[in-house]
Amino acid sequence: MNAKITVVRPDLEEAIAAPTSIAARRPVGNGARLLLIDNGKPKARDLLQMIAEELGHLVPLRSVETISKSTAVFPITAEVAHDIAERADLVIAGLGDCGACSACSLHDAIQMENLGIPSTVVISDAFVGHIAKFASNLGMPNYHSLVVPHPVASRDEAHLRRLAVGVAAPARDQLFETAKVFAEAT
């Protein structure tokens, strides 16, 4: 039998939050109040607002409000999240097209889910794997997202519009009662 050497583990067992469910989805109804959390990345606000416009063609929206974060690299505070929950029925966060900003926009959406607000996050495809890890840490493994091809920041308005058209139906499915409840599948 080979000799053994004892070593101290240099890593940290990951603190994974207990899985929780997304907020209950409601029927389309007569019009929901949609709030967009723009993280300030180039083209983020433009793309989010186009997605809202395209979503508005599929379902009635009573209002669309945009808030812009001062930096993409911090999630919204709990206080801001509670304020949003007071005045919005649905939230779309984004744009996650880099390391820290993807994690923070995902964190924004999950904070809103935890407050009972159906939400989703716009992520460029290069970062889908990146946020999957973070979603598990935040207690929502396999959290849904609206995936657009990477990169986004260098694209023109016509291209952004095509992206918005492409994710409008998934946005509807993720935000309303028709959504697949991912949490039960995991």
Place this chain on the structure above:
Amino acid sequence: MTQTIDLDAENVEEALFERGWTDGLPVVPPTPERVQAMLVAGELEPDEVVGTIASRGISVTAELAAANAVMAGAKPEYFPVIVAALGALMDPTLNAHMTLTSTGGPATCLIVSGPMAAAIGMNARHNALGSGNRANATIGRAVRLVAMNVLGARIGKLDASSLGNPGKYTLCFAESEPKAPWEPLRVQLGYHEEDTVVVALATESPRQVANHLNGDAEGILRTFVSAMRVPANFPVGKGGQCVVVLGPEHAGALLEAGWSQLDVRRFLARESRISVRDMEAAGQILEKGSAFETTPDAAGMLPTVESFEDVLLVTAGGEGAGWSAYIPSFSPAKVSRASSRRVKRPGEALPDCGPEGCEIDWTRFQMPAAERTPA
């Protein structure tokens, strides 16, 4: 609580690679005895917290820090400096949550200023930014290993670096004490002369700054300006921070000409501003409607560094033909700034900085020395 595992002694280095605990180079097995020697040198209990990233709810204990310090090849006497460096890494000012995950892939540049640097054998002279000195190499490496193994900054986990840079293995050096009346970095920051302080900044790789023939102070500084005003550096046009490492010939010329450190920093900040036209000529499109949108000043100029306070001026390196170095931050200062920690002296408790960390009073950094009182 200590977690240990038993590995095959004959193949222990391979086993450590297979577990993903290295930076791609072999590591020293963190046996309980070696880890304990680190903790003794640092006068720390295994479960004492040396830093926290509050937004992720992650804390680094002294034992985790020690295990990674052993793996990096550090001697126990380096451990107090490593603990201070980890405190600086996890200071909210630096925003490690961003710097360790960003596609920009920065190094964590560590500058050690103070008497303990020489006492543990750090190199501040020839090849200070290069290889060959155990303390320089392993202090920086230990911090990176903690980032990877404890804070999850690995490819496939949370490190989304598009390219990274070689400084991600290690980028740590000691300051060479400047000649009077210039002050060492720690005193410029408001610490005491007898303190040893670690300053951390998330940076690109260092750039050599060569000026071998010009002994004129302004000429030398204009060469620095040419290294700073580079549109390809992300913070240029938005306002970042930087480390200006003055080699002996360049520092000597500035001192002989009577320039104060404040004069130098003000000159570099002012002259490194860049015109909108030069940004556009380099193919850069100015950000509009985004968080990094900046407005040109009345002269149509944009900042390279936010202000003169954002120029960290240090002396290092050995005599030569006239070499210095410029190390730019990888991001605008709006999202990540330099942080610092004083190295704990024997018999002291770790500073309790609370959940928001130990904030630097940057207003001190803009004062002439005569107006400052030590922190």
